[in-house]
Amino acid sequence: MKVAFFLNLIFTIIEIAGGLYTNSLAILSDALHDLGDSLSLGLAWYFQKLSKRGRSGKFTYGYKRFSLLGAIINSIVLVVGSVFILSKAIPGLFSPEETNVQGMLFLAILGIIVNGAAVMKLRNGHSLNEKVVSLHLWEDVLGWVAVLIGSIVMMFFDAPFIDPLLSVLISVYVLYNVYKNIRKSMLIILQGIPEEVDMEQIKLKLSRLNFVTDIHDCHIWS
Structure with a gap:
């Protein structure tokens, strides 16, 4: 996961610079998506190590819920970034600016290679964390395929x-x-x-047990 994190982080920086250079909002949008994945990878890597500590005097249930904090922080960053990109992109639909199509094409190919390499690095992961991150990286690859197709179309059509x-x-x-x-x-x-x-199904199955006479209270959480 560490290698995938640094691959994604370095490429995100390249994307942001490339998006500004090519004047491409699509590249900047993908950069935002990759920034979110970089945060997810970094937090998943950190919390994966943290969760192995087990419980402590202060955190008697352990540290596993810290990953939720990471997910919320990541979500806030993505919402703010997406709203900013949309505020620039929607007016651009009606008065689009010229972009550096060759630069877009190059970055799209590079994006497919880098994110593809990160996916390959995590493809044999066994933890749920690794599987979820791998799925996000596959989504990044598909996003770059869309940018690649878009840049090719723009090369031949105005x-x-x-x-x-x-x-x-x-x-x-x-x-x-x-x-x-x-x-x-x-x-x-x-x-x-x-x-x-299904709470009702659980209650029904418990009530059918020979030694259970009544269920007066039932709590389920994760």
């Missing part, structure tokens, strides 16, 4: 609106995923019943 359009689509996709992650995190923090758990 369609500068494609860049802000890609930016809007990527930002909306990021916000959708942030919403899902925040919803899951808040459900855990507020000690809600996990979505996949």
Whole structure:
């Protein structure tokens, strides 16, 4: 996970510089997405080590819930960044600016290679953390494929609106995923019943046990 983190972080810096150089909002949107993944990787790497400490006198349940704090911090960063990108991209749909298409093409190819290498590095991961991060990196690869296709189209057709359009689509996709992650995190923090758990079914199965006469209280959380 450490190698994947540094790969993603270094490339995110290159993306931001490249997005500014090429005047491409699509590149900057993908840079924001990769920044979120870099934060996720860094926090996952840190909390994976932290969770192995076990419980302490202060944290008697252990440190596993610290990963939720990381998810919330990451989500806030992504929301702020996505709203900023959308505030630039939506007006750009109606008055698009010229972009450096060759630069976009080069960065898209580089993005596919770097994120693909990070995916390969995590493909044999066994922990849920590693599997989730690997899925996010696959999404990054697909995002760069979209930028690659967009830049190729712009090379042959006068369609500068494609860049802000890609930016809007990527930002909306990021916000959708942030919403899902925040919803899951808040459900855990507020000690809600996990979505996949059916409380009534559990009560029914418990009540059928020979030694159970009554269920007066039942609590389930994760």
